[in-house]
Amino acid sequence: xxxxxxxxxxxxxxxxxxxxxxxxxxxxxxxxxxxxxxxxxxxxxxxxxxxxxxxxxxxxxxxxxxxxxxxxxxxxxxxxxxxxxxxxxxxxxxxxxxxxxxxxxxxxxxxxxxxxxxxxxxxxxxxxxxxxxxxxxxxxxxxxxxxxxxxxxxxxxxxxxxxxxxxxxxxxxxxxxxxxxxxxxxxxxxxxxxxxxxxxxxxxxxxxxxxxxxxxxxxxxxxxxxxxxxxxxxxxxxxxxxxxxxxxxxxxxxxxxxxxxxxxxxxxxxxxxxxxxxxxxxxxxxxxxxxxxxxxxxxxxxxxxxxxxxxxxxxxxxxxxxxxxxxxxxxxxxxxxxxxxxxxxxxxxxxxxxxxxxxxxxxxxxxxxxxxxxxxxxxxxxxxxxxxxxxxxxxxxxxxxxxxxxxxxxxxxxxxxxxxxxxxxxx
RNA sequence: GGAGGGAUGGCAGAGCGGACGAAUGCACGGCUCUUGAAAAGCCGCGAGGUGCAAGCCUCCGGGGGUUCGAAUCCCCCUCCCUCCGCCA
Numbered sequence: 001x002x003x004x005x006x007x008x009x010x011x012x013x014x015x016x017x018x019x020x021x022x023x024x025x026x027x028x029x030x031x032x033x034x035x036x037x038x039x040x041x042x043x044x045x046x047x048x049x050x051x052x053x054x055x056x057x058x059x060x061x062x063x064x065x066x067x068x069x070x071x072x073x074x075x076x077x078x079x080x081x082x083x084x085x086x087x088x089x090x091x092x093x094x095x096x097x098x099x100x101x102x103x104x105x106x107x108x109x110x111x112x113x114x115x116x117x118x119x120x121x122x123x124x125x126x127x128x129x130x131x132x133x134x135x136x137x138x139x140x141x142x143x144x145x146x147x148x149x150x151x152x153x154x155x156x157x158x159x160x161x162x163x164x165x166x167x168x169x170x171x172x173x174x175x176x177x178x179x180x181x182x183x184x185x186x187x188x189x190x191x192x193x194x195x196x197x198x199x200x201x202x203x204x205x206x207x208x209x210x211x212x213x214x215x216x217x218x219x220x221x222x223x224x225x226x227x228x229x230x231x232x233x234x235x236x237x238x239x240x241x242x243x244x245x246x247x248x249x250x251x252x253x254x255x256x257x258x259x260x261x262x263x264x265x266x267x268x269x270x271x272x273x274x275x276x277x278x279x280x281x282x283x284x285x286x287x288x289x290x291x292x293x294x295x296x297x298x299x300x301x302x303x304x305x306x307x308x309x310x311x312x313x314x315x316x317x318x319x320x321x322x323x324x325x326x327x328x329x330x331x332x333x334x335x336x337x338x339x340x341x342x343x344x345x346x347x348x349x350x351x352x353x354x355x356x357x358x359x360x361x362x363x364x365x366x367x368x369x370x371x372x373x374x375x376x377x378x379x380x381x382x383x384x385x386x387x388x389x390x391x392x393x394x395x396x397x398x399x400x401x402x403x404x405x406x407x408x409x410x411x412x413x414x415x416x417x418x419x420x421x422x423x424x425x426x427x
Numbered sequence: 428g429g430a431g432g433g434a435u436g437g438c439a440g441a442g443c444g445g446a447c448g449a450a451u452g453c454a455c456g457g458c459u460c461u462u463g464a465a466a467a468g469c470c471g472c473g474a475g476g477u478g479c480a481a482g483c484c485u486c487c488g489g490g491g492g493u494u495c496g497a498a499u500c501c502c503c504c505u506c507c508c509u510c511c512g513c514c515a
Contacts, residue, residue: 039477046477046484053484056496060445063495075495082495246437246474371437375456375472 001103001364007031017109020116020326031102038095045088052081104208105215108361110326111335117325123338128320129313136344139404143345144395145276147402148174150427156276166266166274166281168391173424177397177410178284180417181390182259185286185311189387193257193288198237200260201228206240209366211332211358218267221281230263234287235384239362242291247370247380253292253300259284262389276395278350283391290383291368294360297381301357304385305337308353311388314413317396318342320349334359341392345399350392355385 007014011032015025055078062071115124148154153174159167170178186195207213207229212220221230231237238256247254262285273279288304305321312319324336333356340349360379363369369377401408406426415422 042484043477049485050483052495056494057445059495063445071495078495248437371455373456377474 001361002106002109003360003364004031004035004099004103008035014109018106020110020114021107021329022118022327023107027102027106031099031106034095034099034102038092038099041088041092041095045085045092048081048085048088052078052085055081101214104365107331108211108334108359110329111357111359114329114335115323115325118327119325120328122325123328124323124325126321126323126337128318129309130318134318136400137404139406140344140399140402141347142399142402143276144343144398147345147398147408148276150406151408151424152427153177153398153424154277163281166279168277168280168282170394174394176418177394177414177424178390180414181388181393182284182286183417184414185387186257186259188311188314189257189286189288189307193255196234196238196241196256196258198231198234198241198258198260200231200237200263201226202231202237202240203227204229206236206243209243210236210239210362211365212236215331219265221263221265231260232264233262233285233384233386234258234260235289238287238289238384239366239368239382242368243366245368246377247291247368249293249370249372252370252380253290253296256289257286257387258289259286261285276346277391278346278348278395280391283389285386285389288355288383288385288387291363291370291380292383293370294378294381297357297359297383300383301335301337301355304383304387305339305355308339308355308385308387312339312341312352315393315397315411317393317400319352330354330356332356332358332361334361339388341396343392343396343399345402346395350396352388352392352396353386356383358382358384 002014007028011028015028018028019025055074059071059074059078062068062074115122117123145154145156148156151174152172153170155169155171156165159169162169189195201223204213204227207220212232213229220232222228223230237260238258241256242254261282263282264280266279266281269279277283288307290300290304292300309319309321319339319341322338322340324333324338329336336354336356338351339353339355341352342348343350359381362382363379368380368382370380372378397410398408401410403409403426408424410418410422410424412422
């Protein structure tokens with residue numbers, strides 16, 4: 001969440017920053033009013049509490065002096081104050097909770113460098129690869145869902161039979177390809193990023209820390225009986241690994257990588273991209289994550305994007321890099337780059353990575369701080385990025401690699417992970 | 428699932444109705460000494476909120492309760508450890 005003090009000190013500035021992402025300025029006015037009310041209520045309660053403390057101390061003294069009459073008089077006064085305290089406390093807590101709720105729903109402030117814009121159409125294309133766009137043959141213009149059926153790699157019908165639509169089931173070479181991608185990715189990050197295998201079901205507090213709750217509860221799967229949430233991305237558990245902790249500055253940046261399944265209800269996208277792997281409820285993804293100081297954040301963002309790009313080049317997939325505009329940047333992020341691959345069979349650009357700098361928005365929610373050289377505490381910055389999301393990569397690889405005879409040639413870099421078998425034979 | 432023991436500052440660990448926001452050690456910061464460093468000595472040092480400030484308030488796993496007053500007593504919950512049961 002954003003720092004309430006910034007709102008208090010300069011509401012106009014916050015209004016302007018959040019207006020860039022479509023937040024109504026009146027929201028900030030509401031927040032300022034709630035905050036003022038909260039501080040007044042807390043102050044009133046604290047005064048009574050101070051009174052009770054003084055009285056209690058005096059009761060003790062009177063008792064020691066053997067003056068039981070005075071002790072009883074003071075105790076009576078304290079009891080009366082206690083009743084007032086209970087009322088004022090109820091008010092104060094309600095007022096504080098109102099401020100917190102308001103803050104939990106407000107998105108992060110966009111970074112200065114994040115370009116203006118209202119939605120996806122105004123994102124900025126920074127670069128693309130390869131420099132000259134490839135041409136694609138007719139045999140590459142076959143959608144992956146057809147290829148999947150033809151070669152026995154993807155069985156969406158049986159997936160739906162088990163779990164409903166948009167739950168893919170991979171078979172044979174198709175399943176092995178996924179496993180190869182995950183191994184390839186983790187190995188390539190291993191030198192700089194510690195490999196983690198976190199739980200995929202998490203507590204409500206864990207989801208709140210990243211900003212996925214309370215605002216986006218419709219997008220997540222919830223197991224009611226145990227009150228657990230299926231993670232939409234490894235970013236969620238990784239952010240909470242150090243929730244509530246104080247890190248040493250010397251340990252920063254702390255870099256992690258994790259492969260997990262990711263679960264998304266896609267409630268807001270019902271009926272869109274329903275075929276194949278373009279949009280699914282469960283997919284595997286390798287995530288990069290970092291905790292760092294504010295000074296380290298911008299460089300880290302660039303190096304994480306570079307890792308994603310490097311992998312796409314290694315996989316031989318055509319891609320472009322988008323800098324998201326303020327209006328399209330995710331709730332928790334200050335600045336985001338998306339990587340999109342071109343998939344010739346469906347003739348679409350598919351988002352396969354989103355790399356975000358969340359400034360201290362998540363750290364504030366999760367209360368993750370570090371001790372600076374001067375001894376003071378400050379919130380860390382968090383960054384996350386996919387490297388990469390496999391379902392759409394799988395689609396692009398199968399479509400791009402399709403040969404005239406119907407077989408599929410996979411990238412050289414995956415050979416070690418495919419027992420040397422880079423070619424999925426034609427049917 | 429059953430039985431017992433725990434949870435206190437960055438870490439370790441005392442405290443078990445009032446003088447406790449909390450001993451002590453380590454870590455950390457400053458200073459002295461030193462050519463420099465180490466060692467030693469001295470001083471400082473939990474966090475959050477609010478206030479111009481002095482100050483005031485909150486926090487001893489979480490939530491309730493008893494009491495004039497709770498880290499300390501009672502109840503519930505969570506997590507950790509030991510033992511038993513079950514289990515991939």
